[in-house]
Amino acid sequence: MGALVSQVWTARSSRVPRLHFAPDPAKVLVKAPVTGSDADEHPRESLDAFIAARCPSLYSDFAPTWWLFKTDSGHLQTAYAVVGDFSRIDRVEYDRTLLRTLDGGTIGLDSTPPANERTLPDDTPIVVVLHGLTGGSHESYVRAVLAPACTPVEQGGLGYRGIVVNFRGCAGVPLTSPQLYSAGHTDDIRVAVMHIANRFPKARLLGIGFSLGANVLTRYLAEEGTQSRLVAGCAVACPWDCVKNAGGLEDNWLHRTVYAKAMAQNLQRLLGRHANAIAKFPEHPLAKVLPEVLNDKSMSLTQFDGKVTCKVGGSSPPFPFPSAWDYYAWASSHEVLANIRVPFLALNAEDDPVVQVLPIEAGGNPYVAFAVTEKGGHLGWFGKVQATGETRRWVSRPVLEWLRAVGEDIVVRDRQIKPLHVVDGFLKEDGRDDIGCKGVEGGDHVVGVEGEEGLFAGL
Incomplete structure (x- = not known):
């Protein structure tokens, strides 16, 4: 893979993901048991060791469901992501908040669990989700992560809060300006994260993006650098170049x-x-x-x-x-990968028919871990759950392991976060008078399995 990537986990079979790290992976502070005078001292682990200890799914087989297996392409996996019926699994309900941006546009934040379901502590980690091209909080790949991530710990989940950022015009969000969204425009996610951080100042924010949303997330983290309000990121099926x-x-x-x-x-x-x-x-x-x-x-x-x-x-x-x-x-986000300054996990499938060029070197960035599976298609990764015989998305397992690790085990320090203030009703960040947001009427209760009929899901 060249000199830029010196650490590649050698798979014992073609079904084990290939992991790529920089020659000298970043050291992350991790929480240590409280032991007397050493309570304030935290050990450092290299990113590769951190992932090896906490994300076992990335070091074990991913076996595609036999009837979605094809040796030369990911078409069947991708097709099932589009036409499969996932309405009976991973049910997620949300409270919707609408945000008006300075240019008159509207974005929708869908938060789960809903307030009428249960109340979470203010410091509960928050998974901030960016969906794919024309998707939203209803997409099955979004719910496949948020359902277990936001299930209470006593029921086997992570107990986190999830907030999906629905792009302009997507998932029932009204279009109130002629400006749309794109794979490269980051100001909408920027103001959304500002709003979330202002609403939950004690919470740790973890970013995850799917497909186009992964590209937006990557660019946002690269642009923010050490000023990112998201303390970690995960890009799933990002289009990169x-x-x-x-x-x-x-x-x-x-x-x-x-x-x-x-x-x-x-x-x-x-x-x-x-x-x-x-x-x-x-x-x-x-x-x-x-x-x-x-x-x-x-x-x-x-x-x-x-x-x-x-x-x-x-x-x-x-x-x-x-x-x-x-x-x-x-x-494109492949060339800005080198600028990310938070722990970052990228997941792609080698047989993805939509994304065929992968920047596994990541510009030599020590903060990036790049995992590539041989099979999985685009936003597919369907495999058989041995215990139940169900066909479910394998990718949810390593993503949840990653979210738990960065949500609970790392120690966050030395971030250079700019203060927020309100001007004429709009929340703004010091030094950025050109962007801002404010809440507007129109939010509602959203049932996550009720999608955008007529659209090809999962693309």
């Missing part, structure tokens, strides 16, 4: 016809649901291109991004971009 991976979708007939078209259709349907809201901004580029976009029945993802996302997928500057490919180059 958007140029090369988009090119892989476009250059392969099957990928272009199935995946690129399905993702474009999801985005078209999402815009169609908000057509009336977009019509309130008749002079905006989004309103002018909307009829053409909605009427194109053969649009690919790159074509959609070339007409919509590269123009309105974030604030100006840097938007608009001349083309989808210029936007992809800017939005």
Whole structure:
């Protein structure tokens, strides 16, 4: 793998994930038993040793369910993530809070457990979740993590709080401005984390992103560096190099016809649901291109991004971009991995048909652990649970082990967090007058298994 990666855990079989670390992994402070005068002294562990001791699933076999196994691709795993019925498992309910941003946009925060279900201590760790392309808190891959993470400890869970950041227009969140979201725009997650930190100042915040949300999370952590309010991150099925991976979708007939078209259709349907809201901004580029976009029945993802996302997928500057490919180059997260300064776990499948280029070297970043499974598809990883015979997502196991480890075992110090203040009702961060948020009416109780009908789930 080159000189940048000197520690690769050697798999005993092809079904064991391959783990990649920097030559000299970061040392993390870990909690030690309280023993007299040594109570304030905390041992340091290298990131590879920290993970080896606390994430055993990353060092054991992942055996795909036999009827989803295919030797040359992850199509079956990915297809099951899209068409499988997960409505009867991992039931999660939320309280929704709507946040208005300075530009007039709206994002939705779905918190679980709901207030009427149980009350948690103010210092309970919080899992901050970013969903995929057109997903939301209802997605099965989100619930597969949050259901056990937020189950009480006495019932076998972690007992954490979960908060899903639903992007503009997704999962029933109203579209109140013509600006959309994208793989590279981080200000919405930034203000969401500011709001969460302000609401729960004693809680430890742990970030996890899926697919497009993993890309946003990676870029956010890289941009924040030592000022990150999230103390750890986990990126699942991140697209990383958007140029090369988009090119892989476009250059392969099957990928272009199935995946690129399905993702474009999801985005078209999402815009169609908000057509009336977009019509309130008749002079905006989004309103002018909307009829053409909605009427194109053969649009690919790159074509959609070339007409919509590269123009309105974030604030100006840097938007608009001349083309989808210029936007992809800017939005990619593989080159910023080196700037992350919190413990970070990346999980990808080698046979993912959507993400085919993986930056396992991570720029030599000592804070990054990169795990790659041979099988799993895109947001799949379905395997058989031996005890029950059920088909469930294997990836939930290492993610939960990671969340417990960084939520409970590490000691967080030397963070350079900027103070928050309120100006004209908007929560802002010192030194950033251009972004902010405030709560608005419209939040409600949300049942997580009630999804966005008509969309291809899991993409």
